[in-house]
Amino acid sequence: MSKRDYYEILEISRTSSSEEIKKAYRKKAMQYHPDRNPGDQEAEAKFKEINEAYDVLKDEQKKAAYDRFGHDAFQNGGAGNGFGGGFGAGGFSDIFDMFGDMMGMNRGGNSRKRSGADIQIQTEIQLTEAFTGIKKKVKYKTKKPCQSCDGSGSTDKTNGNKTCPTCHGSGKIRAQQGFFLVERPCNTCHGTGQVISNPCKKCHGTGLENQDKELEIDIPAGIEDGTRIRISGEGEAGSNGNPPGDLYVYVSVLPHDLFHREGANIFCRIPIRITQAALGTELEVPIIDGGRSKVKIPAGTQTGKQFRLRGKGFSVLRSSSRGDMYIEVKVEIPQHLTKRQKELLEEFEAEAQNKENEGNPETTSFFKKVKDFFEGKS
Structure with a gap:
């Protein structure tokens, strides 16, 4: 007995939205739920049928496969290997085409170029350096082409490669996951389709060796704590002549003894004596750029009072402007009185x-x- 069409079961069209599918399912499920139809075997069968239909149509990938192949998309029989039976000459690989080169492989069996690995490091700078910007030297470990084999991975520095016995030169292997056939790079040859017959003893056939590297990078003025800087092509070298990866430097701005930064503004908390707060005074305060500024404290100033210095704050990234500086007064109570x-x-x-x-x-x-x-x- 052939199965009923899933759209017919839920009484919806093939263009129905996900919300319309869900609404139709709830209506049907409520109508044929076993609790509402005790002992009714026909209602129970319809309830199972409704759930089966909804399980497929609610999932975008399953729905796409069903729209193209119908119930055959979920049959593991047919040709006996799980990939035949109604799929035509392309078999299950047609489903793979629906979702493009998911694994970085094309239908011709050639793997895409695999760039070298990206590297992530962290560097610390002072708050004053974040204000002015700085050229900073960073050291990190990376990989470069092996000098012994000139990056070929082969002892004789030639193309002494042979076809990979696992993927037979295609650079990819296929594995079934549910009703999909997923292609992924071959684990043996890493997607190249070839293995080195006489691997270099120094790099063990990888074509790469470890390297300690030092690089000077530009950290711009106004940079925020935790900002990531990308330096293109300074990551690990790619194998078999492929391009290198990138270097990512995470910048950590250290706390300062005097200044606290919030965006483009700077806060400086200054303690004053109780007599200065009561009588009033004039203070000379430090500025992040190394300068000084005078602030008049009026008589009767209370703890927590802030005084704003316009344009004396932090640098704004990629701009010549600056934020403001706020002087916050803390009235200190004297101790150990005479x-x-x-x-x-x-x-x-x-x-x-x-x-x-x-x-x-x-x-x-x-x-x-x-x-x-x-x-x-x-």
Whole structure:
């Protein structure tokens, strides 16, 4: 008995969207669910049929295979090897063509050129170096063409290769995964289709040898912590004359003792004495470019107050502009007071408690609210 068309089962068209397929399935599944039809074998059979149809049509790859080959796409019989039975001369390789060169192989059996491996390293720079930009030397381990065999991989430096016995020169092998036949580069010859008959003893036939390399790279001004810089062609050499890979340098910007960066802005927290905050003062503060700037601190300045210095911040990547700098004041409470300092502060405190003194408006306001709370006024 031939199977019913999956689209017919769900009563949808072949152009239905994934949302329409899901909606149709839910409607049908609810109608024929065994809990709603206890003991009804026909409903149970339809419920299984509905689930089978939905399992295929909800998956884009399965749906594509079904649209092209129908139920044969999921049959492992037919020609006896799992790839015949209704597929025509191309067999299951036709399905492979639907998804292109997924594994970097073409139908002719030739592998694409395999570039050398990419290399990833990390380098650290100071915050001031990130501000100005810097030329930085980096050292890393890579691979270069073997000098003993001139990169050929063969002891006699010739084309002493033979056809790979695993893939028979195609450079690829096929393996069935579900209803797909997947092609991948041959593990024996790494997709070249050939193996070296007399491998070089130094590089063991790879054509490559280890190398310690030093390279000077340009790190631009304004670079962010964690930025990746790509240097084309400075990765590992490719085997058999193929192009080299790339070098990726991850830049780590170290913390600074004075400055904290947030994007293009810089923050500097400066402690001042309680007398400076109360009476006011003028401070000379450092700038990231090595200069200095004067900041006037008005009398009565509180902890956390910020003062903005326009255009004194960090470099902006690929731009001549700069962000701003923010000076944040922290009022420091003195420790280890002398006897005279204690006497002066006690006099100051006595004066501060004078009802006519309005030098601490926030404190006065807070404790008034506390008093009102205990008296039931708030």
